[in-house]
């Protein structure tokens with residue numbers, strides 16, 4: 001049974017996560033301050049951490065920094081403030097493996113928890129490769145052939161979502177919720193705008209528009 005540390009000071013959120021993870025068969029412990037998060041995270045007793053950024057004591061960024069500095073490599077999924085792209089970027093640069101913008105649906109968190117645990121246990125998943133495209137999830141580097149391209153945090157997250165689902169059509173709504181969270185109007189064209197950015201960097205042929213359905217990487 002995988003053991004998951006939940007570091008979250010809002011009891012409403014921690015108990016929501018705790019109930020769901022317990023029901024899914026995980027063993028969980030909740031801590032409510034950065035100091036407790038740090039001592040638990042470095043104890044070697046956990047397989048994954050769900051880490052809120054806004055924690056009393058020391059904040060989530062500092063917890064993550066110290067956890068990584070201590071050589072702890074277990075996956076960290078950060079809970080970010082819902083509208084802050086800066087939080088997301090800082091989290092990923094600070095060593096988080098993934099992030100969930102608040103508010104989120106539990107099944108989305110569960111999918112990410114399972115994915116990150118699988119990545120960690122198989123040792124794969126740190127690099128995604130599809131048809132001449134390569135994403136290194138640790139260093140956040142993207143390669144097209146052997147040419148490195150610079151991606152913003154959102155572009156990287158969108159590319160990752162597409163590359164995790166090669167040959168599957170992902171709807172705008174799926175991409176919007178997985179990459180941006182729920183803080184955008186479903187009528188927003190932001191997905192199309194970012195697909196355009198990625199096409200410019202990857203080559204237009206890599207991302208196909210499926211009319212009336214969404215986008216597919218090929």
Ligand code: CA
Nearest residue numbers: 009052054055
């Ligand atoms: Ca908080």
